[in-house]
Amino acid sequence: MNLTLFIWRQKGPDDIGRFDRYALKDISNSISFLEMLDILNEQLIKEGKEPIAFDHDCREGICGMCSLVINGIPHGPKEKTTVCQLHMRHFKDGDVIYVEPWRAKAFPIIKDLIVDRGALDRIIQAGGYISVHTGGVPDANTILIPKEDADIAMDAAECIGCGACVAACPNGSAMLFTAAKVTHLAMLPQGRIEAARRVCMMTEAMEREGFGSCSNHYECEAACPKGIKVAFIAKLNREFIKAMLKRKSS
Amino acid sequence: MILNGNVPSGPINEKWDKRQEEMALISPANKRRYRIIVVGTGLSGASAAATLGELGYSVEAFCYQDSPRRGHSIAAQGGINAAKNYANDGDSIFRFFYDTIKGGDFRSREANVYRLAQISNQIIDQCVAQGVPFARDYAGYLENRSFGGALVSRTFYARGQTGQQLLLGAYGALSRQIKAGTVRLYPRTEMLDLVVVDGEAKGIVVRDLITGEIRSHAADAICLCTGGYSNIFYLSTNAMGSNVTAAFRAYKKGAFFANPCFTQIHPTCIPVSGEYQSKLTLMSESLRNDGRVWVPLKKGDTRPPSEIPEDERDYLLERRYPSYGNLAPRDIASRAIKEVCDDGRGVGPGGRGVYLDFSDSIKRSGIIKIKERYGNLFDMYEKITGENAYEQPMRIYPAPHYTMGGLWVDYNLQSNIPGLFVLGEANFSDHGANRLGANALLQALADGYFIIPYTIADYLARIEPGRITTEAPEFKKSMDDVRRSIERLLSIKGKKTVREFHRELGMIMWDKVGMARSEDGLKDALRLITQLRAEFYENVLIPGGSRDLNQELERAGRVADFLEFAELIVIDALHRRESCGAHLRTEYQTPEGEPLRDDENFCYVSAWEYMGDGRPPELHKEPLVFESVEPTTRSYK
Numbered sequence A: 001m002n003l004t005l006f007i008w009r010q011k012g013p014d015d016i017g018r019f020d021r022y023a024l025k026d027i028s029n030s031i032s033f034l035e036m037l038d039i040l041n042e043q044l045i046k047e048g049k050e051p052i053a054f055d056h057d058c059r060e061g062i063c064g065m066c067s068l069v070i071n072g073i074p075h076g077p078k079e080k081t082t083v084c085q086l087h088m089r090h091f092k093d094g095d096v097i098y099v100e101p102w103r104a105k106a107f108p109i110i111k112d113l114i115v116d117r118g119a120l121d122r123i124i125q126a127g128g129y130i131s132v133h134t135g136g137v138p139d140a141n142t143i144l145i146p147k148e149d150a151d152i153a154m155d156a157a158e159c160i161g162c163g164a165c166v167a168a169c170p171n172g173s174a175m176l177f178t179a180a181k182v183t184h185l186a187m188l189p190q191g192r193i194e195a196a197r198r199v200c201m202m203t204e205a206m207e208r209e210g211f212g213s214c215s216n217h218y219e220c221e222a223a224c225p226k227g228i229k230v231a232f233i234a235k236l237n238r239e240f241i242k243a244m245l246k247r248k249s250s
Numbered sequence B: 001m002i003l004n005g006n007v008p009s010g011p012i013n014e015k016w017d018k019r020q021e022e023m024a025l026i027s028p029a030n031k032r033r034y035r036i037i038v039v040g041t042g043l044s045g046a047s048a049a050a051t052l053g054e055l056g057y058s059v060e061a062f063c064y065q066d067s068p069r070r071g072h073s074i075a076a077q078g079g080i081n082a083a084k085n086y087a088n089d090g091d092s093i094f095r096f097f098y099d100t101i102k103g104g105d106f107r108s109r110e111a112n113v114y115r116l117a118q119i120s121n122q123i124i125d126q127c128v129a130q131g132v133p134f135a136r137d138y139a140g141y142l143e144n145r146s147f148g149g150a151l152v153s154r155t156f157y158a159r160g161q162t163g164q165q166l167l168l169g170a171y172g173a174l175s176r177q178i179k180a181g182t183v184r185l186y187p188r189t190e191m192l193d194l195v196v197v198d199g200e201a202k203g204i205v206v207r208d209l210i211t212g213e214i215r216s217h218a219a220d221a222i223c224l225c226t227g228g229y230s231n232i233f234y235l236s237t238n239a240m241g242s243n244v245t246a247a248f249r250a251y252k253k254g255a256f257f258a259n260p261c262f263t264q265i266h267p268t269c270i271p272v273s274g275e276y277q278s279k280l281t282l283m284s285e286s287l288r289n290d291g292r293v294w295v296p297l298k299k300g301d302t303r304p305p306s307e308i309p310e311d312e313r314d315y316l317l318e319r320r321y322p323s324y325g326n327l328a329p330r331d332i333a334s335r336a337i338k339e340v341c342d343d344g345r346g347v348g349p350g351g352r353g354v355y356l357d358f359s360d361s362i363k364r365s366g367i368i369k370i371k372e373r374y375g376n377l378f379d380m381y382e383k384i385t386g387e388n389a390y391e392q393p394m395r396i397y398p399a400p401h402y403t404m405g406g407l408w409v410d411y412n413l414q415s416n417i418p419g420l421f422v423l424g425e426a427n428f429s430d431h432g433a434n435r436l437g438a439n440a441l442l443q444a445l446a447d448g449y450f451i452i453p454y455t456i457a458d459y460l461a462r463i464e465p466g467r468i469t470t471e472a473p474e475f476k477k478s479m480d481d482v483r484r485s486i487e488r489l490l491s492i493k494g495k496k497t498v499r500e501f502h503r504e505l506g507m508i509m510w511d512k513v514g515m516a517r518s519e520d521g522l523k524d525a526l527r528l529i530t531q532l533r534a535e536f537y538e539n540v541l542i543p544g545g546s547r548d549l550n551q552e553l554e555r556a557g558r559v560a561d562f563l564e565f566a567e568l569i570v571i572d573a574l575h576r577r578e579s580c581g582a583h584l585r586t587e588y589q590t591p592e593g594e595p596l597r598d599d600e601n602f603c604y605v606s607a608w609e610y611m612g613d614g615r616p617p618e619l620h621k622e623p624l625v626f627e628s629v630e631p632t633t634r635s636y637k
Helices: A033-046 A118-125 A147-157 A164-168 A175-186 A195-208 A219-223 A231-249 B012-022 B043-055 B093-103 B110-130 B162-180 B245-252 B285-289 B316-320 B330-342 B359-365 B367-385 B440-460 B473-492 B498-513 B519-539 B551-575
Strands: A003-009 A018-024 A068-070 A096-101 A109-111 B035-039 B058-062 B183-186 B189-197 B200-208 B214-218 B221-224 B263-269 B292-296 B354-357 B394-403 B420-422 B604-609 B618-623
Touching (some): A018 A033, A033 B498, A118 A195, A147 B162, A175 A195, A175 A219, A175 A231, B012 B110, B035 B200, B043 B058, B043 B162, B043 B221, B093 B110, B162 B183, B162 B440, B200 B473, B214 B473, B221 B245, B245 B420, B263 B285, B359 B367, B473 B519, B473 B551, B498 B519, B498 B551, B551 B604
Parallel strands (some): B035 B058, B058 B183
Antiparallel strands (some): A003 A018, A068 A096, B200 B214, B263 B394, B292 B354, B354 B394
16 A cells, blocks of 8 residues: 655654655555654664654563554554554555654653653652562462452552553553552552552652643553553542642641 | 582571671762763663662663653563562562572572562562552552462553553652662663773763764773663564664674573564564563363364354463463463464464463453553554454464673673673563563563662772773774774665665574574574675665764664674573573473473573684573572463
8 A cells, every 4th residue: 555654754852843754655554653663763864864753662562662652543443453463454555644753741752752751750659569579478379359349459550651541641641550559459458558648749749740620531442452451540540639638637 | 611600608688788788988078080981772771870869879860761750661561570479369579589590490599589689579668659650449559460470469450551650650760860860861772782891891882863972981890781682583572672782782892691592572462463563562472371272173273263162262371281371381372372372273363372361361350450450452462453352263373572692791780891891671680581471571670770770889899980981992982883883884885774684684583593493403504694794784775974863873882792692692502402481492392392401501590601703602600509499490370
């Protein structure tokens, strides 16, 4: 198939940036979207031009490194699919495709399609863990967890930290990301002990990093490649209110 | 030189305890005066950095990705082994040890393997305490499944994303230490050289991948946790960025490289579909619990699988290995698959594939159960191939996946350069000539959580902290060398891209140094690699400069190292005139095509020393001594 691409080019954080137009011919529909960009980059290099910088690594949908907005949708048109798993069979001959980086106040652009997502790491550093030391822990089967709870925890823990939820949100909110970690750990008995403290620390970090608030657009769930549910945001809110009451009473 | 693995004496089940007792300690108040560099933040790096930080050392952690949560351990699917015997099916530490050493075809260090089995139970406890959501039954207890090379169910798992969940556990522990200020993190930073001062490892030179700045960092000890080198095959299941650079540059600074030719080809990957393909995707070995591998009995049978009746199918693994069946170890399954495809009975485009069929299991257990066990894998298969594996069998083919070889380390995980420790896939020690499924995650975490914290203290207690700083002349020289090699690459301005060279190298390696190796093929490979490398330095085209983010330059440095390192793999494969585990020399096999091991002449670790550009590396041997098990002919029949 033949394609017309408009790709965001930006030399660095201080550059204004612009869309450049590229025409690609004879693209096979069995290759992935990133392999299509590889082909374009090979052509650019041979023409003596600078290739397009974009993040990617595992190319099997789990590392969370790839991060492209395709025709206005983070990770592109296919549901529950990262860009690296998106194949060209979902496009057709003659398509015009716009490719942009994640856009959010908390994700400054580094170059072209690459952004800095360090803010997500800092939310986790604020408390997205169980504060257990290495060693000296009880036998694994002494902590029993109802299967239903373990399954919900796992649903939430599947988040790959790509940031598509933030890119999709009109407020640039990281609520779904934060809620996923809060829920994962709050569902488990070993995570309950710090639940109140954790939700407060993580929400504070989220605000500090410049992420917006949630106003129930639910674009995040629609864009999430792992199908993380907005119900977890309700869980975060419930945990947060519980923590506030606890703080008041103590 | 005969290398000494520094294994404690005494009965095998007491060795690790004995070593822990005899090792020196550092007082809590003094620990923060010691600086430790950890390179790589996958499972071994993240667990090591977190644990060392928690103990009070000053740790600096480096990764090339934008976040430590993205190390390639995250892509491991199936599970992690432990000798818990929760399944009450006869498992024990000794049995786990025996399976692993047999799985490695008696080419691993016995004492290391036993320690791995011993520590395995602690790892599961640790991960559960961290909140890793392992699969559970309705009573709330942990579930297990089986993996290749074992007759018991000792594999713990979190759906098809066990590596992800374990890494996120370690990443959480690491994040906690970053917040506590004991670990300083340097993401998007790549190690490009090891600095050795007075014969000891004292620092690294790195490139900031955003600004291009070349910097050096000094420390009292270095831990390399930089993973394996399967990407030398171009198409592999590794992440695009996985590379050998850190380990290879340590090799060039004097660290011995052990068993480089032991590379694992995983039997169940999605077959290659076209020339622009950039990577291969693994379909977890756990699928072989419920999937049956088969091909048509007749050559060139092009009927769709559903139209081939039962008696015209060859369930090749069940036929050849009746007791292990579809759960035969990876090296054996891969070879069996290659053989039927070479015989013209492969399926799919080009005949490079076999079926992995779930229809019997779906009939037996129901589609819901199968979905629960492998749902994400079936989804992934559909995304890539456009086919629904609930309705028709998967097509699979072997692909490079893991490298058992790595930098040589002693029992304490220290290389021959004092102060340089090597953890996880980057070292060579525990898997011999073939790794069993669900042992990689285990080894990475054992090294990081429970071995390095003890053994590094024993080294540090003997030295004065902070004696070497980046003012030492060795740092300046190393930085100059790195800058010079980058400028050299950029100045070539040829006509071929880095990717084109990488693809050509991969084809040489796959054809001649892949699943079956012969003397003639290996000699050919040596010649072709030398040619390709010469061409690379005359004709590679790298756009842009060195002073900002330049992904082509990053790739060029890695491919340049692969082009040199490939030669070492071939030299090792040529010298090992036997077949063992994943290393099959066509000249040395039984009439049935099983590998023929030569314990009399090759029961040792080959550790190669760099002797300078253009000179052959020197071979050192560490004899493998088996005190607790008798090396036998490996049989899975």
